[in-house]
Amino acid sequence: MAPTQRRRPIGRPRLPGGEGRKVKTHTVSSFAASHKIKVLDHFDAHNDIEMTINHFYPELPAAKFNSRRTLIYTWKSPRRAIEALCDEVGGAGKKKARKKGEATILSKEDEADLVCWISELRDEGVPVTPTMLRLQAHEVAKAAGVAPFKASWC
Secondary structure, eight states: OOOOOOOOOOOOOOOTTOOOSOOOOOOOOOOOHHHHHHHHHHHHHHOOHHHHHHHHOTTOOGGGHHHHHHHHHHHHTTHHHHHHHHHSTTTTTOSOOOOTTSSOOSOHHHHHHHHHHHHHHHHTTOOOOHHHHHHHHHHHHHHHTOOSOOOTTO
């Protein structure tokens, strides 16, 4: 017996003259630190931004040329920081650099306490909302003596 082909669901019909889903036009690109250094080295060697953009981004549409040019110019001032990031172990593949102590405020023990609190509530069948987590994190931070705590990750 031959396998039967499955019929596609009918779904919602298109409007007359409709072309279907629109193609995304606004996309965000982020680049690794090693790529930024290569681009800056090429730009420093040739001193021609158009040549650099055409070398590294040959498929770039003409409409996005100016934004890529300004992006490369913004990489020039923090070049030493980008090079320092590349020198770190595993840093060359990173796209964003964060200063030490900028994000980790609670100690590992305090974070473990939060995880235990969440697990206990979930074991009892209580859903943990972001507001509940934020309030509990503030209590833990207050008990630990951490003053500038925002719990912005909730």
